[in-house]
Amino acid sequence: MILDAISRCNMAPYHTEEYPNRYFKYPVEYFYGDGSLSENPFIPVIIYGTTISTFLGGSLWHNHLMKRPLISGVHRHIGYVTMGIGVAYLFRKWRLTKLAERDAAIRHYIELHPEDFPPVEKRQYRDIFAEWYPRR
Numbered sequence: 001m002i003l004d005a006i007s008r009c010n011m012a013p014y015h016t017e018e019y020p021n022r023y024f025k026y027p028v029e030y031f032y033g034d035g036s037l038s039e040n041p042f043i044p045v046i047i048y049g050t051t052i053s054t055f056l057g058g059s060l061w062h063n064h065l066m067k068r069p070l071i072s073g074v075h076r077h078i079g080y081v082t083m084g085i086g087v088a089y090l091f092r093k094w095r096l097t098k099l100a101e102r103d104a105a106i107r108h109y110i111e112l113h114p115e116d117f118p119p120v121e122k123r124q125y126r127d128i129f130a131e132w133y134p135r136r
Helices: 002-008 043-065 074-112
Strands: none
Touching: 043 074
16 A cells, blocks of 8 residues: 555656656646545554544543453443544544545646646756765
8 A cells, every 4th residue: 555655656757748748747646536635544544543542541441430440341342442433434534525625626726727837847867966076
């Protein structure tokens, strides 16, 4: 999954029929075909991990406050973990919807104002870097 996301964001020459001399993608072109930005593969792990551990920790804290053994009430632990998974799913869905709306607004702005985003000129490393001579 990580290598797949990295391969989508490569900086290889990007030629199209409209712009045959383009060497880099515009920022808007880093969208997938469905229009969403590639999501960091660790964000779902963070969302699900923190939510599940928070709900499970709340169940364990309840047992601690009631001066019961931490593992007692396994059905409550399972219920809280299930609720944590549901909350994490809803939060991730809400977050992706908000990001999709933002990305659509950015894409729409770029389509309406193409003069603000001109094609990138071809540049080679010899034009960017100054000459360097090693001194020994």
